[in-house]
Amino acid sequence: MQIFQDIKEIQNELLNKKKQGYKIGFVPTMGYLHEGHTSLIKKIKPLCDITVVSVFVNPIQFGPNEDYNRYPKNLERDIAILENLKVDYLFTPTNDIMYPKGFSTKIITGDITTKLCGKYRPGHFDGVTTVVAKLFNIVQPDIAAFGKKDAQQLLIIKKMIEELNFPIEIIEGETIREEDGLAMSSRNTYLTFEERKIAPEIYRGLKLAMDAIKKGEKDPDKIIEIIDNHYKKFSLLKPQYIEAVDITNNLEKATTINKNTLIAVAVYIGNTRLIDNFFVKDII
Ligand code: AMP
Numbered sequence: 001m002q003i004f005q006d007i008k009e010i011q012n013e014l015l016n017k018k019k020q021g022y023k024i025g026f027v028p029t030m031g032y033l034h035e036g037h038t039s040l041i042k043k044i045k046p047l048c049d050i051t052v053v054s055v056f057v058n059p060i061q062f063g064p065n066e067d068y069n070r071y072p073k074n075l076e077r078d079i080a081i082l083e084n085l086k087v088d089y090l091f092t093p094t095n096d097i098m099y100p101k102g103f104s105t106k107i108i109t110g111d112i113t114t115k116l117c118g119k120y121r122p123g124h125f126d127g128v129t130t131v132v133a134k135l136f137n138i139v140q141p142d143i144a145a146f147g148k149k150d151a152q153q154l155l156i157i158k159k160m161i162e163e164l165n166f167p168i169e170i171i172e173g174e175t176i177r178e179e180d181g182l183a184m185s186s187r188n189t190y191l192t193f194e195e196r197k198i199a200p201e202i203y204r205g206l207k208l209a210m211d212a213i214k215k216g217e218k219d220p221d222k223i224i225e226i227i228d229n230h231y232k233k234f235s236l237l238k239p240q241y242i243e244a245v246d247i248t249n250n251l252e253k254a255t256t257i258n259k260n261t262l263i264a265v266a267v268y269i270g271n272t273r274l275i276d277n278f279f280v281k282d283i284i
Pocket of ligand 1 (some may be wrong): 030162174183
């Protein structure tokens, strides 16, 4: 695997590969890799000739009181994992390289960024779309993979690609979970032993909602109540939001549960904020 920090160097290298007709697949990450990330790499690899992964903890997508400074890092371990998966290129720039003094451009996709997580993390998704647009211009991928674990992010990136005409196909990865159901996340490392024991209840609440939907429940408020009632049984779980939204209408509240509904939650366990979700179209 070749490792690049410099933008021009990797851009030129990959442009040459592109000119030679190689198809480039890209998986952007913030590192501290787990099976969620590796599943995306394994999914994209057979679809392209060259696999590129980025590891960059993007400062502009973190709010002032968020966990940017303590976000877990282990580049050596990440490199070993990527070597093992036979990834061809790793791009791991510094903040100064990505955002030189005076950097001021922003990509803003509008209304969709103000719902769900966007309500509680103002500016977060503008930081995500800005860095992803930069990474797309640097790597020039033909295909790129994103996880459904970050459902709102996935939908926003698809919207950006469509509206700004990036010639890139998006591959969607299923949410990878621990054996007890907890969605894998680099942030799971923040959990204490006691918190980790309760964390799978986040998904258990979603499973109860899935069961009700499969049995025919169509009322969004009832579905939200089922999840909320489950979380209320655990004093350590403090939901920030539990919502049913319409993925075809900028994530506005769903008026009925149907194939366009996304059920999404953000839950605090102690100081750690975890998200999880499911798309109704995946379960009916
Ligand atoms: P991150 O490093 O958290 O920014 O995530 C990088 C990519 O991995 C994003 O497309 C995420 O949606 C995806 N991802 C993170 N966790 C999971 C998971 N548990 N299952 C599937 N994809 C994931």
